[in-house]
Amino acid sequence: MKPKLVVTGAAGRMGKRVLNAAVESGEFEIAAATEADGNPTLGKDAGLTAGIGELGVPITTEGPADADVVIDFSLPQATDKVIDYCVQNNVALILATTGLSDEQLKKVDEVSAKIPIIQQTNMSVGMNTLFAVVGKVANMLGEEYDIEITEAHHRFKRDAPSGSAMTLAENVAKETGRDFPDCLVHGRYGKEAVREKGTIGMHAIRGGDITGEHSVIYSSLGETITISHSAHNRDNFARGSVRAAKWLAGKPAGRYSMADALGIK
Structure with a gap:
């Protein structure tokens, strides 16, 4: 069974590329594509918004309770909500958003006791x-x-x-x-x-x-x-995050790195 993936910031520059890379990989079921309240793409098909064809997945503000892994390339303002969602639903998290505060980084460390998480400044x-x-x-x-x-x-x-x-x-x-x-x-x-x-x-x-x-x-x-x-384009970041998400889904709680996911020593 393919892991169920949630892509946050799905209408953003990176969110669109992550959707493309995830669909291209054939390794995931796209469980949800989310955006912030008030985003003009809410309700629209995530695939059409990303320019990759209809997926049958509307852009919403919340992910489902039965997802397996989230890839987040959104904004620091959304990070706490994403983390809370993952903890409440026991969902693995690839956190690729940069510019996080010290408090948010501390929160990442704390929640790694509850969920598997990779927080990295670069996914390539x-x-x-x-x-x-x-x-x-x-x-x-x-x-x-x-x-x-x-x-x-x-x-x-x-x-x-x-x-x-x-x-x-x-x-x-x-x-x-x-x-x-x-x-x-x-x-x-x-x-x-x-x-x-x-x-x-x-x-x-x-x-x-x-x-x-x-x-x-x-x-x-x-x-x-x-x-x-x-970086020639954003696809290398998207592909790296998708590769990491495939590796992280189903792992026990803990703080992991991209080096772990990629086998870099």
């Missing part, structure tokens, strides 16, 4: 591979290499730096013994902006329709190594 297979290696590279290179992180996204992205850039920095900090997030320097400005040893520079670019670009720069007095990832 490539980015999660990058997450796994950036700290190891920094550790191998040593203290003489300055580390800078740049990220670029479309003009509509609300949070900055991106959640993925923060995860890259956090993984570097963990591996090299830096105090995160105090080690971060967000951009530079002024006549006395000389780089301080041990810091990690963080730079956010917003423009046009850039899907997502991240680079980690390691530079010494003689050479520079750059590890980067470019």
Whole structure:
């Protein structure tokens, strides 16, 4: 029997791509597609809204009680409602919404005792591979290499730096013994902006329709190594989340990672 999937934010840019990827995979029964109260797509067929043909699933404000897994790419304002729904109905959760507050992240930790959950700042297979290696590279290179992180996204992205850039920095900090997030320097400005040893520079670019670009720069007095990832479109995030949802459905309660779902060590 196929797991029953709920896609939240189903009329949004990512929600549409998740629906497409889930239907394309053939691995799920689409149990519901949800949107916020007042959304103009409520009542419309989710497949037609996503441009993938009629699914027979109207966009609603609530998911069913018998779903198996939720993929959430909506907004932080909706996160608490999504989490509460999953806890009340014992539904696994792929939480891909970025810009969560400290209180919401704490709530994720707490509810992982009740439901299986993956909360990740980036769902692509490539980015999660990058997450796994950036700290190891920094550790191998040593203290003489300055580390800078740049990220670029479309003009509509609300949070900055991106959640993925923060995860890259956090993984570097963990591996090299830096105090995160105090080690971060967000951009530079002024006549006395000389780089301080041990810091990690963080730079956010917003423009046009850039899907997502991240680079980690390691530079010494003689050479520079750059590890980067470019997202060509949103489908890689959608496909990664669908792959993770298939893996997570039916798992016991716990806090899991995309590395777990993808088998990245």
